[in-house]
Structure formats: structure tokens, C-alpha cells
Amino acid sequence: MTFLSGWGRTAPTPATLVAPRTAPELSALIAGASSRGLIARGLGRAYGDAAQNAGGVVVDVAGMEARWSLDPDTGVVTATAGMSLHDLMLALVPRGWFVPVTPGTRHVTLGGAVAADVHGKNHHVDSSFGAHLRSLTLVTADGTSRVLGPGDELFWATVGGMGLTGLITEVSFACVPVETSRVRVDVERTRDLDHTLEVMTATDDRYRYTVAWIDLLARGSRMGRSVLTRGDHARRDELPAGADPLAFAPSSRLPAPPWAPNGLLNGLTVRAFNEAWYAKSRERRVIQDLAPFFHPLDFVDGWNRVYGSRGFVQYQFVVPFGEEGTLRRVVSRLSAEGVVSFLTVLKRFGPGTPGMLSFPMPGWTLALDIPAGQTGLAGLLREFDEWVAGAGGRLYLAKDARMRAELLPVMYPRLAEWRKIRESVDPGEVFRSDLARRLSL
Known part of the structure; x- marks a missing residue:
């Protein structure tokens, strides 16, 4: 048995890793598969318990044979689901994609990206x-390999379905x-x-990201002060x-x-970081490489360890447009309460996909990285759950580790x-996870 946890490192459980x-x-x-079933696991970046299966089997798909192809006329990529976005970008960007x-x-x-129906800074434009x-x-579950398209119900049950409809092998x-491999970035406080x-409502549509x-x-008159970062892919003549x-x-x-x-990440250290970051982030336009713009935390391997042995909770919710009062209340x-969150980001979502368990919906989404163990945190988040549900919103299953x-x-x-x-498609519930058991999926 191998103890596995999500990226938040809050609730490891033992499973047979194959x-x-x-x-x-x-x-x-x-x-x-035994009565405890199995679940796929890629690179372990689901924050909660979606890629864990206590007492069962966890299938490590990241090591499976990697293949990909690109149609240069249409930009359509076909690749095995165990490939990472990192490896694919290394291949695609020099080719102009x-x-x-x-x-x-x-x-x-890629399989994880489909199972969680991941979103980015461009959801308001590109979903x-x-x-x-x-x-x-x-x-x-019967061992059949099915090729599915957007016209299939099972396709949209799988997009955002957290790996519980089957094992994705190709996308x-x-x-x-x-x-270019750069981004033209505008910064504003x-x-x-x-x-x-x-400002986001008035200007977001001018930018892709x-x-x-x-x-x-x-606090006080400064509550919710922010640094906005907006960007578009840079043109050759801008380099x-x-x-x-x-x-x-x-x-x-x-x-x-x-x-x-x-x-280590406490009110004192995070407050000092916030003050320095806000002061540094004066209004400007810069040309930035793709990696620091999209993936700044990837520069540090295993950055989740900075939160200590107790780990951290990433709490992400979305509420519809018109429910800004709920966002302000949170x-x-x-x-x-002085809750410490090392990273707190706000985005606007556009129209979502038909994925039945897909998270995004038109509205505001807030994501917080909160060190576990803060006094009163569990009760506070339970209260927020009720507010979000009452506003017609939802929590992100790929990051959840505690929802009722x-x-x-x-x-x-x-x-x-x-x-x-x-x-x-799976009457015997072959595909199971800790997330599925906790939420009675």
C-alpha cells in the first residue's frame, strides 16, 4: 500500500498504486478490480481527494506511452491522456500553437484536464x-474502448466527471x-x-486573459484591494x-x-508579502514569457510543502453574476477574521460547457490557498458553503476536500x-475514489 494525498496534503489514504x-x-x-474499485491519477495536482482510493487501486497513467500528433492546418491535436500540458507545450509552442x-x-x-474540465484566465472569452x-x-467498466464526441451524453458526463465514468486514454x-511565446501584459492596481x-466588469472583454x-x-477602506493582470499573446513586431x-x-x-x-505562512509573513507585492505592482505594460504569466508557481518544485505537514485547503467557489453581495460578504x-490565504485570486467566468459536473458558470470565482489548522476555519468554510449554495453557486470538485x-x-x-x-455505464461502480465516497457520488 502507498499513502497518497491531493496537492493540499490534508487527508492521505492508503491504496495500491499501479x-x-x-x-x-x-x-x-x-x-x-476489487470491491474497492479503482481511479486514475495523473500528476497529483487535484487539491483534494479526487485521485485517492482508500483500500483500492489507483492507476498511475502519467507513465503510459506518450503519443501526440498535430494537424498544422487546423491546429487540432490528438494525444494520449497521460501526456502533461508541460510536455505538450514544449512541442507545440515552437510550432506556433x-x-x-x-x-x-x-x-x-490531458486526462486530468478533461476530468476536471479545467479553466484558466481566459474563461470569460474561451470557456x-x-x-x-x-x-x-x-x-x-466492461473493458470497452469508446470514442466519444460532443453529441454523446457520456462525453458530457465524462467532461468534469472526475474520472468516475471510465478511464480516459486519448483526447x-x-x-x-x-x-510568439510571449504575452503582452497590462498591470493595474x-x-x-x-x-x-x-474595473474587471468594464475592461475584461478587452483582454483574452x-x-x-x-x-x-x-481591511477598512482598503478591503479587497487588488492587482489586476490582463494579457494577450504578443505579436512578432512587439518583440x-x-x-x-x-x-x-x-x-x-x-x-x-x-x-x-x-x-511558516502566517498573518505576519503573508501581510508583509502582500504589502510588498501591492507596492511593487504599479500600473505598467510589459512583455512577459508564457511560463511566468500562466504558471508562476511552477518555478518551485513541490511548493505545496511550504505549508508544512498540516497542508493547506484550496477553497474555490463561483457565484452567478448578480450575486456580488455574496462575494463581498465572503x-x-x-x-x-484575519484568515491567512497566501494566494487569493478572482476571475470572471463566461458561459460554461454542457458538462454535467463541470464547475464553471457565468459569474465570479474566488480561489483561496489557506494553511490548514487555522482556528475556526472548518466552521467558517461550512458557513461559506451555505452562502454559496444559497446564491446558486458551487464549489470546485477538483479542489474540494471537505464539502458535505x-x-x-x-x-x-x-x-x-x-x-x-x-x-x-458502470453499474458495479468499478471507478471509485475517496471524493466519490465522501460525496455519495
Whole structure:
């Protein structure tokens, strides 16, 4: 048995970890699954318990044979699901293509990107990863390999379905043409939360990529002050003379310390960081490489260890447009309570996909990285859950580690439809995870 946890490192459980190399090996694993079932695991970047399976089997798909191809006329990529966005970007960017959607790390597999229907800084323009899929290949509980497209119900049960409909082995999706491997970035500071919402509403549609970093420890008239970072892919004529326009070689990752004390990220250290970051981030326009713009935390290998042995909770929710009062209420309460969140980001979502358990919906999404163990945190987040559900919002299953099962059908109104499809394709519940058991999926 191997103890596995999510990226937040809060609830490790033991499982048998296996690493098949071929499709027949994978089929044999599915056929021989025990009553505890199995679940796929890529690079372990789900924050909660979605890629854990206590007492069962966890299938490490990242080591399976990697293959990919690109249609240079259409930009459609077909690749094995165990490939990472990192490896794919190394191949695509020098050829003038970029992935249609990337989350805050390159170190996720394509299968994980589909299972979580990941979103990025461009959701208000380009929706989530599932919107760009042309097809996917799914091995279901009976060992059958099915090629599915957007016209199939099972396709949309799988997009955002957290790996519980089967094991994704291949995906085909459309990429974005780019002239350079750089981003033209505008930086702007806002004075408080209302100002942040006002500027984002008025200007987000001018940019393909937007995000706001919020100083959650600021209080009073400064509560919710933010740094807005907006960008678009840079053109060749915007680069310095002699620059290689499509060079893409992300900096080598520095290792995080193997051990960090609990409490290293506390009110004092995070407040000091926030003050320095806000002061530094004056209004300007810069040309930036893709990696620091999209994936700044990837520069440090194992950065989650900085939170100490207790780990951290990433709490991400979305509320519809028109429910800004709920967002203000959450930020105000966090600020008043002095909750420490090393990274707090706000984005605007556009239309979502038809994925039955897909997280994004038109509205505001706030994500917080909170060190575990803060006094009163569990009760506070339970209160926020109720506020979010009451506002017609939801929590992100790929990051959740603690939501109560009774809120799931409230937050995900297509849950019954998803369950019906899952039951038809996996009546014996071969595909299981700690997340599925906790939320009675």
C-alpha cells in the first residue's frame, strides 16, 4: 500500500498504486478490480481527494506511452491522456500553437484536464477545456474502448466527471495559433473590492486573459484591494529585434525545502508579502514569457510543502453574476477574521460547457490557498458553503476536500442526470475514489 494525498496534503489514504504501460494491461486492471474499485491519477495536482482510493487501486497513467500528433492546418491535436500540458507545450509552442486552456500549472495530464474540465484566465472569452474537445477515448467498466464526441451524453458526463465514468486514454482538441511565446501584459492596481469588480466588469472583454490577485488581509477602506493582470499573446513586431519569437524553455524548477514548519505562512509573513507585492505592482505594460504569466508557481518544485505537514485547503467557489453581495460578504468576513490565504485570486467566468459536473458558470470565482489548522476555519468554510449554495453557486470538485454530501445536488442541479448515465455505464461502480465516497457520488 502507498499513502497518497491531493496537492493540499490534508487527508492521505492508503491504496495500491499501479502503473500500466499498455492498453491491455489497463484492461486487465479494470477486469480484475476489487470491491474497492479503482481511479486514475495523473500528476497529483487535484487539491483534494479526487485521485485517492482508500483500500483500492489507483492507476498511475502519467507513465503510459506518450503519443501526440498535430494537424498544422487546423491546429487540432490528438494525444494520449497521460501526456502533461508541460510536455505538450514544449512541442507545440515552437510550432506556433498554444493550448486552448491552461490552469495555474502546466503539470497536469490531458486526462486530468478533461476530468476536471479545467479553466484558466481566459474563461470569460474561451470557456473551459471541454469546450475545445473534438473527441475523447474512454475505457469503461466492461473493458470497452469508446470514442466519444460532443453529441454523446457520456462525453458530457465524462467532461468534469472526475474520472468516475471510465478511464480516459486519448483526447483530441483544437489549439490556438500564436505568433510568439510571449504575452503582452497590462498591470493595474485597484483600491478596494468594489473598485476591483467595477474595473474587471468594464475592461475584461478587452483582454483574452485576466485575473485579479486580492490582498485578503487588507481591511477598512482598503478591503479587497487588488492587482489586476490582463494579457494577450504578443505579436512578432512587439518583440525586441533579434529575439527568437517562438523560443519556449521554461526555467528549471527550484526544489522547495523538503520540510517546512507549520505556521511558516502566517498573518505576519503573508501581510508583509502582500504589502510588498501591492507596492511593487504599479500600473505598467510589459512583455512577459508564457511560463511566468500562466504558471508562476511552477518555478518551485513541490511548493505545496511550504505549508508544512498540516497542508493547506484550496477553497474555490463561483457565484452567478448578480450575486456580488455574496462575494463581498465572503471577502469581508475573511478580512475581518484575519484568515491567512497566501494566494487569493478572482476571475470572471463566461458561459460554461454542457458538462454535467463541470464547475464553471457565468459569474465570479474566488480561489483561496489557506494553511490548514487555522482556528475556526472548518466552521467558517461550512458557513461559506451555505452562502454559496444559497446564491446558486458551487464549489470546485477538483479542489474540494471537505464539502458535505447534502450540498452537492443543490450546487450541481444536473447531478441526478449524471448519476443515471454513470450507473448505465458502470453499474458495479468499478471507478471509485475517496471524493466519490465522501460525496455519495
